[in-house]
Amino acid sequence: MKFGIVFFPTVGGADGEATPTQYYDDGLHIAELADELGYFQVKLVEHYFFDYGGYSPDPTTFLAAVAARTSRLRIATGAVIPAFTHAVKLSGQLAMLDNISGGRLDVGFGRAFLPEEFAAFGIPLDESRARFEEGVEACVRLWTEDNLKWNGTFHQFGPVTMLPKPAQQPHPPVFVASTGNLDSCRTAGEQGRHLQLIASAATREKVQEALSIYRRARADAGHASGTERIDLTFPCFVDEDRAAAYLQGEYVERKMSEKMASAVSAWTTVKSDQYPGYDQMAAAAVRNGAAFDERVTENQVLAGTPDDVRGQLGEIAEWYGDDIAVGLSVHSGHLPRADVERGLRLFAERIAPAFAGGR
Template sequence: MRIGIVFFPAVGPADKPATTYFAEALRLVDLAEEAGFDHVKMVEHYFFRYGGYSPDPITFLAAAAGRTTRVRLGTSATIPAFTHPIKLAGKLAMLDAISGGRVDAAFGRAFLPDEFAAFGIPMDESRDRFDEGVAAVKRLWTTENASFAGRFHSFGPVTLLPRVVQHPHPPVFVTTARSLESVATAAAEGHHLQTVPNAMTQDELAERITLFRAEWAKAGHARPGQIHLTMPALVAEDGEAAMAMGKYDEDRNTEAIGEAVAAWGRTSSSAYPGYEKMANIGKRLSFEEKVAQDKLLVGTPESVLAQIEGVAARYGGDDLSISLGVHSGHLDVERVAESLRLIADRVLPKLS
């Protein structure tokens, strides 16, 4: 099983300056490169403490590319609805060139009402904009003198420069937390899966993984599919200390997402059935229940290894990877760096 890290800042200026957060995150990128982690990822969000320090993950990944030579660099995920496909395809192609062909391009639909409102885009259009945006980006990556005529964007003939390094194009991931339709469509079209166990029950996650694998096999793709699970993680020598720090971090993160999803209390969209319930996100499982259900990987190196082995046994396969959420910004970076070292030294070797 391959293990990487993902950055999801959940702080704002009152908590930590952006300059400090990014200096800390890039220090952890260096550690991930040296310690043998598989990949580094960054999210895209706006305005709120929940991800707001990362309106453009590609900018962060370009900085990471300049100080690494080995780790994969992934978006987690970029939002086609908020960017013209020529701009998005060009930025990712440029990152692929800068990094020497290490980009994993994950795309998502977005789900926060305030973000859609700020961009002036109806939420009901999100699925169509997502599908069209990904198709247009792939067209630009794979076709010279490319033309495209869609509902939202039309262009061409144009030849995108620089050309992508990876052929036929960087691996494409679809990020989804709820939609079975999105999982099935992703597999049918040869797009890999990125999802968040914390957003669903174990049975729901198993259903989505099983569906993805079945649809991938049915489509007959020549290459194997990939499934990336995004899971917050914190490891310490002292299990009680790890739990205390993990609970503090998770409580602060829950506060941040609560602010970001509050608009769902006054919003509904046919493209997001049931999302009105997200306004009550803080009333769901306790921290201890999340750890017990392997939604959060928290504890000693040995206990977290056991959690990961449980995840592998439950959902396993050579296609499975985990992206560890390691630095929301609430904990001292020294504690986070020590957590990564412990995982590298005492967890990763047992998984190879």
């Protein structure tokens, strides 16, 4: 089991909240510490307009700064959205980032799910899956082929040869980001992609079903066993004092739920058959924000003393496999940097060594 860190801003610069400059500065210092402590990866999302993720409209920009200030840490998009960026532009950005980082890039691609984002880019929600699949394939082929002529449904170009090619050959590891949609997991497995799951957003049974479908689809498609990479994300709050860890976690998770509920509120009036059940997202976010203790008990949130969190991770390894990577969501912008760094040190020194692969 390996451990990385995840940055997901849920601040918008309101009174008392971190400004963008403060958020990025804290994030860069946290990434430097993670590199020093031996964490294996830092991951950043792509979102627009809302306090929910809106400080990260271009994760490649921030990750380039992380790459310049670290030497071992893998940098990951979690995820970039092909529907919102032409494949020629996106593949070029990511190839540059892979070279700047010396071949440390993991590329997570996602479909996106906020109606206002699609509206701003002039993209119909009902095209999200098709645009995602076409965009991912086009990026991979631009990385690996010369004189590519592309005749897609949404874009046509070429013949062109992308420069630079990625540092990693034939291309950086490609992940599909999902909240647990079973069709997405099945397709990712069939195509031999890796998988990013927000495990905190689903029950144990749903995560297990998603992973089972993904692993079975990979095997049935003939992809070699043991070559897959699975990243699961969990919020994490560690302190020597359990009450202090819970106080941090309850505050951050409540803020997260408030910001998410606002961002997804459009789903109460917007409908798309590609997003079944999304009309319930705002209510689910509010419930999650009010059920912190329950979510800790269900291992959807990691919180408590080092002994507590070590025990939670032991159960997670039993549930999902000990070959997974765990992304610790630690930088929302709502906690002082000193608190985040203290938790990362405690985790690295008192928790990670108990697991094979450690950090």
